[in-house]
Amino acid sequence: MEYGLLGKKLIYSFSPMIHKYFGDCEYELVECSEEDIRLILSGKKFKGLNITNPYKIMAKEYCDKLDESARKTGCVNTIVNKNGSLYGYNTDYYGFLHMIKKIKSIKKESPFSIIGSGATARMSKVVLEDLECQSIKIISREDIKNHNIEELIKDTEILINCTPIGVYPLVDESFPVEIKKLIKLKHVIDLNYNPLNTRLMIEANELGCKANSGLSMLVAQGKKAAEIFLGKKIDDSLIDEVERKIRKRLLNIVLIGMPGSGKTVIGRELAHRINREFVDIDNCIENLHKMTIQKIIEKNGIRFFRELEKEVVREELLSFSKVFSTGGGVIEDRENWRYLKYNSQVIYIERDLDQLDTKGRPLSQGGIDRLNNIYEKRNPIYKKLSDYRVKNNKSLLETVEEIVKVYEKNFSY
Numbered sequence: 145m146e147y148g149l150l151g152k153k154l155i156y157s158f159s160p161m162i163h164k165y166f167g168d169c170e171y172e173l174v175e176c177s178e179e180d181i182r183l184i185l186s187g188k189k190f191k192g193l194n195i196t197n198p199y200k201i202m203a204k205e206y207c208d209k210l211d212e213s214a215r216k217t218g219c220v221n222t223i224v225n226k227n228g229s230l231y232g233y234n235t236d237y238y239g240f241l242h243m244i245k246k247i248k249s250i251k252k253e254s255p256f257s258i259i260g261s262g263a264t265a266r267m268s269k270v271v272l273e274d275l276e277c278q279s280i281k282i283i284s285r286e287d288i289k290n291h292n293i294e295e296l297i298k299d300t301e302i303l304i305n306c307t308p309i310g311v312y313p314l315v316d317e318s319f320p321v322e323i324k325k326l327i328k329l330k331h332v333i334d335l336n337y338n339p340l341n342t343r344l345m346i347e348a349n350e351l352g353c354k355a356n357s358g359l360s361m362l363v364a365q366g367k368k369a370a371e372i373f374l375g376k377k378i379d380d381s382l383i384d385e386v387e388r389k390i391r392k393r394l395l396n397i398v399l400i401g402m403p404g405s406g407k408t409v410i411g412r413e414l415a416h417r418i419n420r421e422f423v424d425i426d427n428c429i430e431n432l433h434k435m436t437i438q439k440i441i442e443k444n445g446i447r448f449f450r451e452l453e454k455e456v457v458r459e460e461l462l463s464f465s466k467v468f469s470t471g472g473g474v475i476e477d478r479e480n481w482r483y484l485k486y487n488s489q490v491i492y493i494e495r496d497l498d499q500l501d502t503k504g505r506p507l508s509q510g511g512i513d514r515l516n517n518i519y520e521k522r523n524p525i526y527k528k529l530s531d532y533r534v535k536n537n538k539s540l541l542e543t544v545e546e547i548v549k550v551y552e553k554n555f556s557y
């Protein structure tokens with residue numbers, strides 16, 4: 145192995161993609177036990193490594209020299225092999241520093257709470273101290289179990305999650321601090337990045353707080369690691385560019401809206417136009433159950449159908465880089481709401497009610513009054529869940545073109 149990442153569980157990692165952008169080097173993901181990692185580090189048959197959880201503290205033992213970031217944090221996430229001598233760094237330190245400096249609304253006077261007690265929590269504390277932040281509380285999982293934590297950290301304005309809670313595939317794991325009780329909370333930084341919007345971030349947004357994921361830190365630490373691996377300077381401006389590229393490449397586009405509004409035909413054409421895979425959730429349900437939606441509902445009832453739909457939504461919407469069309473009723477089940485947000489930008493397709501196609505759609509039967517009823521109930525939810533709204537009262541190709549423009553302009557945010 146030349147370059148790569150060692151850690152216990154790595155299926156969620158974006159590091160190979162990041163190192164492709166910065167160094168275009170062979171970069172492998174290697175899941176290791178502690179014994180494996182000790183053998184790899186002592187064998188020294190590599191050029192450069194990143195180390196992730198839970199081995200960042202242990203990795204320090206194998207380094208002949210540590211830079212300041214590694215010394216101060218007591219953790220190593222980057223090791224370069226120079227003629228048999230191992231040099232250890234903590235590029236997370238630089239990545240987090242870069243990220244925090246970019247968020248203009250964060251002030252050093254703000255009360256911070258760091259949740260976690262591992263290497264990431266240690267590193268975050270050192271960065272905040274170096275930035276002369278005045279109030280930093282560190283809360284471990286033990287503290288959460290033993291105290292009324294929301295009372296203890298009630299002044300928190302900025303909360304930083306340094307635990308892996310909510311990381312793919314356990315995306316639904318709920319955060320142990322009830323953030324709605326933190327009435328001064330303004331900003332949540334979740335240092336996880338897969339899914340792109342974590343449950344904690346989605347809940348923070350619902351409370352009106354700002355939320356950032358760890359993607360910006362991950363890219364910035366990757367840039368620093370690439371510089372160390374390759375022994376060359378990489379311009380800082382590339383950090384934002386790579387982050388934008390990654391977001392644009394990974395974010396799904398999910399189309400929601402009334403039954404018969406054009407989600408499937410638009411989705412198919414859009415995917416073709418921007419060269420992405422297209423997935424129609426209704427079509428997945430039909431394939432899974434080997435029956436048309438109409439038949440499934442006639443035979444087993446709407447409840448049964450909604451359960452199948454939820455199963456498929458969960459399976460499909462944690463992937464990346466696709467265009468999805470959904471069934472009009474996907475928003476009826478609140479548990480699907482988060483799934484629409486985890487890795488996607490949601491576009492509400494709006495078409496005049498008298499233009500909606502009702503053929504073969506059992507729930508749309510009963511004329512315009514029936515459609516009006518459905519619309520009154522669902523329209524506020526479609527609006528609430530969507531990032532963009534696009535009217536489909538023009539030709540199909542014009543509607544698709546409008547969505548392509550939204551995608552080109554906004555998807556990297």
Ligand SMILES: Nc1ncnc2c1ncn2[C@@H]1O[C@H](COP(=O)(O)OP(=O)(O)OP(=O)(O)O)[C@@H](O)[C@H]1O
Pocket residue numbers: 401402403404405406407408409410426469470471472501505536537538539540541543
């Ligand atoms: N802009 C448009 N111009 C002409 N026909 C359109 C337009 N948009 C949609 N249609 C037609 O409306 C019908 C319904 O479209 P489609 O099946 O894509 O809707 P849908 O939103 O996916 O419905 P469902 O919620 O039932 O899955 C199709 O026959 C489609 O060709």
Ligand SMILES: O=C(O)C1=C[C@@H](O)[C@@H](O)[C@H](O)C1
Pocket residue numbers: 149156157158159194195196197221236362365369
């Ligand atoms: O998830 C990842 O790919 C990584 C996470 C952090 O631990 C980083 O320190 C590491 O370099 C890469």
Ligand SMILES: [Mg+2]
Pocket residue numbers: 407408409424426469470471
């Ligand atoms: Mg459809």
